[in-house]
Amino acid sequence: MVKLIKAKTKEVHVHRYRRTTLTPQSRTVVFRCTLPDCSHYVYPNMYKGRNCVCWRCGSVFVIEREHSRMAKPHCSACIIRKGGKTHAPITDNEVDTLLNDLGLLID
Numbered sequence: 001m002v003k004l005i006k007a008k009t010k011e012v013h014v015h016r017y018r019r020t021t022l023t024p025q026s027r028t029v030v031f032r033c034t035l036p037d038c039s040h041y042v043y044p045n046m047y048k049g050r051n052c053v054c055w056r057c058g059s060v061f062v063i064e065r066e067h068s069r070m071a072k073p074h075c076s077a078c079i080i081r082k083g084g085k086t087h088a089p090i091t092d093n094e095v096d097t098l099l100n101d102l103g104l105l106i107d
Contacts, residue, residue, distance in 0.1 A: 014060050015040055016053040019071045044068055054078055 015033035022028040022041075032041035042050070052063050054075040061075035076089055 013038070014051045014053050016055065017042075017047070017063075017073055019073075 013035060015038065016035055017031040018034045019029060019031055022030050030041045030043055031047050033039075047068060048063055048065065050063050051060050052067075052073055053059075054061055055072040056074040056078040059075055059077075063073060064076075066076075066079075067073040
C-alpha cells in the first residue's frame with residue numbers, strides 16, 4: 001500500500017525585497033524576499049514591474065527603475081529628496097487644477 005503525503009500549501013503573499021549578493025564570494029546582485037519561510041529571489045533584470053511591500057510604510061507598490069538602486073526599496077510616497085521634499089504621486093484633481101490654471105484644460 002502506497003501512502004500519499006500531501007504537499008505543503010504555499011502561502012500567497014507580496015514579497016518584501018532586499019538587495020543582496022547571491023553568495024558572499026560572488027558579485028552577483030539579487031533581490032530576495034525577507035519574509036519568514038520565503039526563499040524567493042529574483043535577478044535585477046526581472047525585478048521591475050513586480051509588486052513589493054514598502055519598508056517604511058508597509059503599503060504595496062510596483063517596482064520601477066528608481067527602486068532598483070535601493071537596498072530596502074520603499075514606495076514613491078516615502079522617498080525623501082534633498083531638501084526634505086517627498087516625491088508623492090500627483091492626483092487627477094491636481095492635474096486638472098494645473099491644466100485649468102495654464103489654460104490648457106479642454107472641457
